[in-house]
Amino acid sequence: MKLFDVYPLYDVNPEKAKDVFIYDNHGNEYIDLYGGHAVISIGHSHPEYIKNIYRQLNKIGFYSNSVKNHLQEQLADSIVKYSGCEEYSLFMCNSGAEANENALKLASIHTGKSRIIAFKNSFHGRSNAAIAATDFKKFHSKLENRLDVTFINLNDSKTLENEIKKGDVCAVLLESIQGYGGLDEPNEDFVLLINSLCKKYNSCLIADEVQSGFGRTGKFFAFQEYKIKPHFICMAKGMGNGFPVGGLLINSIIKSEHGMLGTTFGGNHLACVASLTVLNVIEKEELQQNAREIGKYFIKNAKQIPEIINIKGRGLMLGLEFNNEVKEIRKKLIYDKKIFTGSSGNKNLLRILPPLTIKKRHIDIFFKSLKEVI
Numbered sequence: 001m002k003l004f005d006v007y008p009l010y011d012v013n014p015e016k017a018k019d020v021f022i023y024d025n026h027g028n029e030y031i032d033l034y035g036g037h038a039v040i041s042i043g044h045s046h047p048e049y050i051k052n053i054y055r056q057l058n059k060i061g062f063y064s065n066s067v068k069n070h071l072q073e074q075l076a077d078s079i080v081k082y083s084g085c086e087e088y089s090l091f092m093c094n095s096g097a098e099a100n101e102n103a104l105k106l107a108s109i110h111t112g113k114s115r116i117i118a119f120k121n122s123f124h125g126r127s128n129a130a131i132a133a134t135d136f137k138k139f140h141s142k143l144e145n146r147l148d149v150t151f152i153n154l155n156d157s158k159t160l161e162n163e164i165k166k167g168d169v170c171a172v173l174l175e176s177i178q179g180y181g182g183l184d185e186p187n188e189d190f191v192l193l194i195n196s197l198c199k200k201y202n203s204c205l206i207a208d209e210v211q212s213g214f215g216r217t218g219k220f221f222a223f224q225e226y227k228i229k230p231h232f233i234c235m236a237k238g239m240g241n242g243f244p245v246g247g248l249l250i251n252s253i254i255k256s257e258h259g260m261l262g263t264t265f266g267g268n269h270l271a272c273v274a275s276l277t278v279l280n281v282i283e284k285e286e287l288q289q290n291a292r293e294i295g296k297y298f299i300k301n302a303k304q305i306p307e308i309i310n311i312k313g314r315g316l317m318l319g320l321e322f323n324n325e326v327k328e329i330r331k332k333l334i335y336d337k338k339i340f341t342g343s344s345g346n347k348n349l350l351r352i353l354p355p356l357t358i359k360k361r362h363i364d365i366f367f368k369s370l371k372e373v374i
């Protein structure tokens with residue numbers, strides 16, 4: 001049977017990986033500046049991660065959400081401890097799209113409204129409401145086009161206010177730093193305005209931290225750059241370091257009811273242990289601090305290269321914009337220089353999303369290689 005052909009693939013077949021390195025089936029070593037799409041947070045095959053998951057697998061790997069799972073409670077407490085987000089409860093699921101989908105649904109139930117405000121160049125996932133709130137029409141079908149979504153330019157305060165004022169908006173869905181869209185950010189005034197307008201007009205603010213969360217930008221959540229309190233905080237990717245796990249933090253003003261949300265696999269024992277290990281290692285190895293430091297070092301180096309016209313992002317969620325498409329640069333980096341990088345909706349932008357354990361010496365190799373291929 002053939003694979004359903006939806007991914008344009010590089011001809012590289014990773015067989016094993018360790019920290020920031022990937023090894024293909026011919027034994028070639030690659031530096032991973034892509035993190036499997038911002039997923040690898042504490043490094044590939046971290047010994048503590050392997051040990052903890054293995055140990056848990058020997059106890060119990062899965063049981064349904066119809067019985068207690070103390071690991072979920074432990075994870076909820078740990079997320080509060082590391083993020084400082086109090087007055088929230090945790091619902092666990094399996095992916096970023098699912099986290100956003102559940103947040104949008106709860107926002108609609110809570111407000112009794114159904115219109116969504118999202119932003120130009122947003123990406124929120126492939127499920128129905130998440131894709132409807134994604135501003136890349138090439139991913140849409142007629143199904144999700146039935147949902148009522150208004151797309152606004154980042155920092156267009158006037159349009160935002162005019163739209164929320166209409167009183168029918170259940171949620172504003174925001175990436176504090178856009179991922180797939182190309183690393184653009186709203187300014188602080190605009191973020192504060194969203195926060196206050198949501199309160200004033202009974203709409204929910206959903207922080208999509210699926211890509212930017214769990215320390216990637218140097219803060220635990222990217223929105224913590226600002227003094228705001230989202231109704232929902234959606235998480236996935238770095239939360240599990242490769243184990244499929246997602247979740248949402250739900251503000252205590254949102255009331256739960258039995259049956260409101262549900263999932264078979266979400267929050268299983270292995271997912272909880274994966275995420276608990278990620279949190280412990282982020283703290284023990286000071287990876288948030290590393291993300292901040294290496295991010296600054298990366299930007300300093302990028303500024304020396306005249307072909308780079310724009311440097312975007314924070315911490316280890318970064319983008320380098322060129323005057324031309326980066327497709328050929330990425331090809332040369334992966335095949336000739338053995339370095340993985342990422343693309344984005346902006347074809348001129350190279351995305352850098354390495355494991356949070358990356359060191360200056362890896363960044364030096366990257367820039368030496370980049371200079372040779374551009």
Ligand SMILES: Cc1ncc(COP(=O)(O)O)c(C=O)c1O
Pocket residue numbers: 094095096097098100123124125126175179180208209210211212236237
């Ligand atoms: C900001 C953001 N939200 C949501 C998603 C969807 O996550 P998933 O692919 O886990 O469903 C992504 C994936 O790239 C993302 O970057």
